Amino acid sequence: MQERLLGGQIALLINKPIRYGNTPWSSVPGCLDIMGVMTTDLRNKSNDCNREVIKVKTKITEMLGIKYPIICGGMLWLAKPELAAAISNAGGLGNVTAGNYDSGDELRAALKKTKELTEKPFGVNITLLPSFRITMETYDDFFRVCCEEKVAAIEVSGSPATKYLDMVHHAGVKIFHKVGAVRHAINIEKLGYDGIFAAGIEEGGHPLNDDVTTMVLTPRIAESVKIPVVATGGIADGRGLAAALCLGAEGVMMATRFINTEECNVHKNIYEEIIRRQEQDTTLICKSVKLQGRALINDLTKEILDLETKGAKMEELFPFLSGQRVKTAWQNGDVNYAALMVGQSIGLIKDVLSCRELLDNMVVDADKIIRQKSAYF
Numbered sequence: 001m002q003e004r005l006l007g008g009q010i011a012l013l014i015n016k017p018i019r020y021g022n023t024p025w026s027s028v029p030g031c032l033d034i035m036g037v038m039t040t041d042l043r044n045k046s047n048d049c050n051r052e053v054i055k056v057k058t059k060i061t062e063m064l065g066i067k068y069p070i071i072c073g074g075m076l077w078l079a080k081p082e083l084a085a086a087i088s089n090a091g092g093l094g095n096v097t098a099g100n101y102d103s104g105d106e107l108r109a110a111l112k113k114t115k116e117l118t119e120k121p122f123g124v125n126i127t128l129l130p131s132f133r134i135t136m137e138t139y140d141d142f143f144r145v146c147c148e149e150k151v152a153a154i155e156v157s158g159s160p161a162t163k164y165l166d167m168v169h170h171a172g173v174k175i176f177h178k179v180g181a182v183r184h185a186i187n188i189e190k191l192g193y194d195g196i197f198a199a200g201i202e203e204g205g206h207p208l209n210d211d212v213t214t215m216v217l218t219p220r221i222a223e224s225v226k227i228p229v230v231a232t233g234g235i236a237d238g239r240g241l242a243a244a245l246c247l248g249a250e251g252v253m254m255a256t257r258f259i260n261t262e263e264c265n266v267h268k269n270i271y272e273e274i275i276r277r278q279e280q281d282t283t284l285i286c287k288s289v290k291l292q293g294r295a296l297i298n299d300l301t302k303e304i305l306d307l308e309t310k311g312a313k314m315e316e317l318f319p320f321l322s323g324q325r326v327k328t329a330w331q332n333g334d335v336n337y338a339a340l341m342v343g344q345s346i347g348l349i350k351d352v353l354s355c356r357e358l359l360d361n362m363v364v365d366a367d368k369i370i371r372q373k374s375a376y377f
C-alpha cells in the first residue's frame with residue numbers, strides 16, 4: 001500500500017480502479033446478468049488490486065467528517081438506505097430522501113435501517129415544495145426526526161427552512177440549501193445555513209429557471225458567500241471533481257451518476273438506457289408552467305413538451321408527472337413510461353460501478369488531473 005498526501009490536503013484508502021474502458025458493461029464478467037442480478041462481486045475483485053492512499057481535506061470533508069468531498073443529492077424513489085449506506089461506506093456522504101416516505105415515522109425507520117448498514121455519516125434531502133402527499137405537519141416531523149436521529153446533514157431544496165434552523169443547529173446537524181442563483185445563496189448565508197449546494201442548469205431534477213451553468217454558477221457563488229460551496233449539476237467523474245475544486249467549490253454533489261451504480265435499485269434497462277443516451281438527450285419539461293425539470297427525452301416527455309407548446313396548464317400536465325409513474329418506471333425499466341429525471345451528465349456515464357469504485361476512481365483521477373495540469377504553469 002502506498003501513501004501520498006495530495007498538496008497537504010487530500011486522505012483515504014483507495015482501491016486501484018477496475019477500468020472497463022469502452023467495453024460494454026454487460027459483456028464484462030461481474031456485471032449484471034439478463035435478469036439484472038449480479039453474477040460476481042465487483043467490489044471483492046477491486047479490493048484485490050493495488051491500493052493507494054490519497055488524503056483529501058476540504059472544508060466539506062472537515063465539516064461532515066467524511067473521507068471524500070463527494071455528496072449524493074436527493075433522489076426521489078432512488079436515494080434510499082442501501083444506496084445511502086453504500087456511498088457513505090465508500091467515503092462520500094450518502095443521502096436518504098425524505099420524500100420517499102409518507103410520515104416522520106417512516107423516515108425514522110429508513111434512517112435506522114441506514115445506520116444498520118453504515119457507521120459513517122449520511123444526510124437527508126428535504127424538498128420543501130407544496131405537495132399533494134406531504135403536508136406541512138409531515139415536513140415538521142421530517143426535520144424533527146432528522147434532529148432526533150442526528151443525521152450529519154440536511155439538504156434542503158425549495159423554500160428556505162427558516163423556521164427549522166434553530167432546532168437543526170441545536171441538534172448539531174449541518175444544514176445546506178440547494179440554490180441556482182447568487183441572490184439565493186446570499187440570502188441562505190444570511191439566514192445562517194452551514195453551506196450551499198450550487199446547482200447548475202445541467203442537473204437532473206428541478207434546476208432554477210435562471211438557467212445558469214455549473215461552470216459559471218460555482219465561482220459566482222463561491223466569490224459571493226463565505227460558507228462552503230459544493231458544486232452540482234453535470235458532474236460525474238474525476239474531471240468534474242477536479243474542475244469543481246478549481247472553480248472554488250469545496251466538494252461536489254452528484255445524483256445522475258449514482259443511478260448507474262450497483263447499489264441503486266433500478267431495473268437493468270435503466271442502466272443500459274443511461275449508458276446508451278448522450279448529453280443532448282435530456283430536455284427541460286414544464287418550463288412553461290414555471291416548474292421546470294430536466295428529464296430524459298422519451299415518448300412521455302415529448303408528449304409533455306407538445307402539450308406545453310399548445311398552452312397546457314399545470315392541471316393538464318399533472319397526470320403525466322405523477323410520482324407513481326416515475327416509481328414504476330425505475331422498477332419495471334419502461335424508459336418511455338415516465339419523466340425520468342436525469343441530468344446532462346448521462347453523456348459521461350459509460351458503465352455501472354459499485355459506489356466504492358466510482359468514488360475511488362474519481363479521487364484518483366482528480367488527483368492525477370490536478371497534478372498534470374499544474375505542470376503547465
Ligand SMILES: Cc1cc2nc3c(=O)[nH]c(=O)nc-3n(C[C@H](O)[C@H](O)[C@H](O)COP(=O)(O)O)c2cc1C
Binds near residue numbers: 074178233234256
Ligand atoms: C432521479 C433524480 C431525482 C431527484 N430528486 C430530487 C429530489 O427529490 N429533491 C431534490 O432536491 N433534488 C432532486 N434531484 C436533484 C439532485 O439532488 C441533484 O441536485 C442533481 O441531480 C445533481 O446534478 P446531476 O444530476 O447532474 O448529478 C434529483 C435528481 C435525480 C437525477
